[in-house]
Amino acid sequence: MKSNAASRQTNKVEVSVYECEIHLKFRLIEEKCALGDRDELLDLLIEAFTSGADDYMELIEMRVETEEIADLDASPQMRRQLMRLRNSSELT
Amino acid sequence: MKSNAASRQTNKVEVSVYECEIHLKFRLIEEKCALGDRDELLDLLIEAFTSGADDYMELIEMRVETEEIADLDASPQMRRQLMRLRNSSELT
Numbered sequence: 001m002k003s004n005a006a007s008r009q010t011n012k013v014e015v016s017v018y019e020c021e022i023h024l025k026f027r028l029i030e031e032k033c034a035l036g037d038r039d040e041l042l043d044l045l046i047e048a049f050t051s052g053a054d055d056y057m058e059l060i061e062m063r064v065e066t067e068e069i070a071d072l073d074a075s076p077q078m079r080r081q082l083m084r085l086r087n088s089s090e091l092t
Numbered sequence: 093m094k095s096n097a098a099s100r101q102t103n104k105v106e107v108s109v110y111e112c113e114i115h116l117k118f119r120l121i122e123e124k125c126a127l128g129d130r131d132e133l134l135d136l137l138i139e140a141f142t143s144g145a146d147d148y149m150e151l152i153e154m155r156v157e158t159e160e161i162a163d164l165d166a167s168p169q170m171r172r173q174l175m176r177l178r179n180s181s182e183l184t
Contacts, residue, residue, distance in 0.1 A: 014123060014124040014125070015121055015122065015123050015124070016121070016122070016124060017119055017120070017121055018119065018120050018121075018122055018127060019117070019118075019119055019152070020116075020117070020118055020119070020120050020137050020140075020141075021115075021116070021117045022114065022115070022116045022117075022134065022137055022138070022141070023113075023114070023115050023116075024112075024113070024114045024115075025111070025112070025113045025114075026111075026112055027109055027110065027111055027112070027161070027165075027166055027167075027170065028109070028110050028112050028158075029107055029108070029109055029110075029166075029170060029173060029174055029177070030107065030108070030110055031106060031107050032106040032107070032108060032160075033106070035110060035158050041156055041158070042114065042154070042156050043142075045112050045114055045156065045158070046114070046138060046142060048112075049112075049114070050135075050138060055169050055170060055172070055173035056170070056173060058166070058167055058169075058170060060111070062134070064133055064134050064137065066120075066127050066133070066137070068124075069119070073119075074119050074121075074150070075119075075150055077147050077150075078119065078121060078147060078148070078150060080147070081121060081147035081148060082121055085121070
C-alpha cells in the first residue's frame with residue numbers, strides 16, 4: 001500500500017476531475033422542420049457548429065472554461081474510475 | 093393543412109435563420125496535459141460530451157435554445173445563401 005505517497009499526488013498518471021463549461025451562440029440557416037425534434041436538437045446543432053463557420057453558420061459567441069475540482073465533488077462512480085486510473089500503469 | 097403557412101410565404105423551401113444557444117456544463121475525468129492546448133480544447137470537450145455520460149463524464153447542466161430571427165439580423169453572406177436556397181428547388 002503506497003496510499004500516502006499517492007495522496008500527496010505522486011500519481012503515476014496525472015488525471016483529475018474538471019468542471020467544464022461550454023457556451024456557444026451562433027446563427028444558423030436551417031429548414032424549419034429540422035429543429036422541431038427536441039431529442040435530436042442538440043446533436044444537430046453541435047454537428048452544425050463543428051462543421052465550421054460558412055454561409056450557413058456564423059459564430060456570435062464562444063466561451064470554454066475548465067476548472068480542476070476536488071475529487072469529492074464528483075460522483076462515487078467517477079471517483080472510483082479516478083482511483084482505477086491512478087493505480088493503473090496502463091494508461092498512457 | 094399546408095395552405096396557411098405556404099400561402100403567406102410562398103417559399104419553396106421553408107428555411108430560416110435561427111439564433112442558437114448551447115450551454116453545457118459537465119464534469120470530466122481527463123489527463124492534466126490534455127486540457128492545456130487552448131486551440132484543441134473545445135473539440136476535445138465536445139467529443140468527450142457527445143460520447144455520452146459514463147464513469148468519465150457526468151452532466152451537470154444542459155440548455156439548448158433556438159429562436160427564429162429576422163433575415164436582416166444575419167450577415168449579407170448568410171442572407172445571400174438564404175435567397176439561393178429559397179429560390180432553388182433542389183434542396184430536399
